[in-house]
Amino acid sequence: MSVSVSVDVLAVRWESMFVALVSFRDEYGHVDIPRSFCRGAGASLGAWVHRQRSLAAAGTLPADRRERLEAVGMRWSLSERTTGIAAFAAFQCTEGHGLVPHVFTTADGFPLGTWVQSRRRQWANDPVNTVRLWPELVDLGFVWQVRDRDAAWDAGVAALTQYSRDHGDLAVPHWFTTADGLQLGRWVDSRRVEYRTGALLAARVEQLERLGMVWRLRLPADDPARQRREDVHFAQMLRRVQAWSTQHAGQLPAARVVDSDGIAIGRWLIRQRQLHRDHRLTTDRVTQLNAWNRAWSCPPGSTST
Known part of the structure; x- marks a missing residue:
């Protein structure tokens, strides 16, 4: 009897969550729900949907349930979501901002510009729930509304x-x-x-x-004007990193850290580490960084040997 009751309870819960899923589909027009999504009667709807995908991947989701889920638009793989978030994060890391041109396509053919515009249209229609549906983009500082x-x-x-x-x-x-x-x-x-x-x-x-715009500007590495500007920039950024470190008990800024002026000093320091590993950082710049903090080349949380 207890087994039957347990099965009945699980069946009732499944039906309840399915109803919540249908309600979500009717409201948003899709069921691509992130695992973290929680709301109202379907308080753990995102986790439940993730569980159905896991069962389907393992081949243990009953055929009748699979058919019902597919009937309301369930997609068993959300690779586009994952690809979009990863591509946006990569663009942001490379360019230093998230204002992706609408025609931009990644090297492997993903239409990131179109994908980003779709997210902004989604936000324009329902700002509150769009933010809740895309916590990964919120964490990346996604700009939902581009200024005029x-x-x-x-x-x-x-x-x-x-x-x-x-x-x-x-x-x-x-x-x-x-x-x-x-x-x-x-x-x-x-x-x-x-x-x-x-x-x-x-x-x-x-x-x-x-x-006088030059569209394909390529100053040679030994151009004096280029060298002067790069030296000035390096000195400015190093001073910013030093100031931030002093204010934070000697810590090294992590990847996403920006200083009080909003300058991405964490990304800059990561870039210096990459150049150093590739033997592309000049001896003078290595000396300046070592003079500040000999642990600069070790990412925060790592240990030097």
Whole structure:
């Protein structure tokens, strides 16, 4: 009798969760629910859906339940979700921001730009629940609402014009940020990506070319101007890392750490470690880093030998 009651309880729970799943599908138009999702009557709906996928993968999900789940739109693999999150994180790490051009496709063919736009449209329709459905993107600092694009364009052009007046060229280093916080180097890099992919409007191409834009800028490594700018940038970033470390009892900044000005000092230090491992960091820069903290080349949490 107790076994029968136990089976009945499990069956009732399964039916209850299935009803919650149907309700979710009716509200959102899909059942691609992250494992962490919790809400109302389906308090652990995300975990329950994950369990059904695990059972299906193991071949132990009853055929009638599998058919019912497929009838409401269940997808047994969420590889696109995983791929999208991973691709966005990689883009963000490489570019230093998450403003993916809408035509951007990864090297392995994933349409990341389209995927990101879909997330923003989802947020525009239901901000509260979209944030709850995508905790991974929240953790990555995903920007759900991009500011007015025309205003952003005008601000970028104005900053680039001023840079040209101050420096005599448009060879903006990737790291360059204006006094008011505009990441001009990254803005220029994004425009070059759009130009190469044909996504930049002809009028805007003409506007930048009137300023003297060079679309495929490649300064040689031994160019004196490039070396001076890189040396200045290195010194500035090292001072920022030192200041942060002093304020935090000598700790090394982890990957996602930014300083009080929002500068990604954690990513910068990771880059220096990578260059050092590849024997591409100059002796002078290694000496400066060692003079600050000889443990700089060891990631936080690791132990040096």
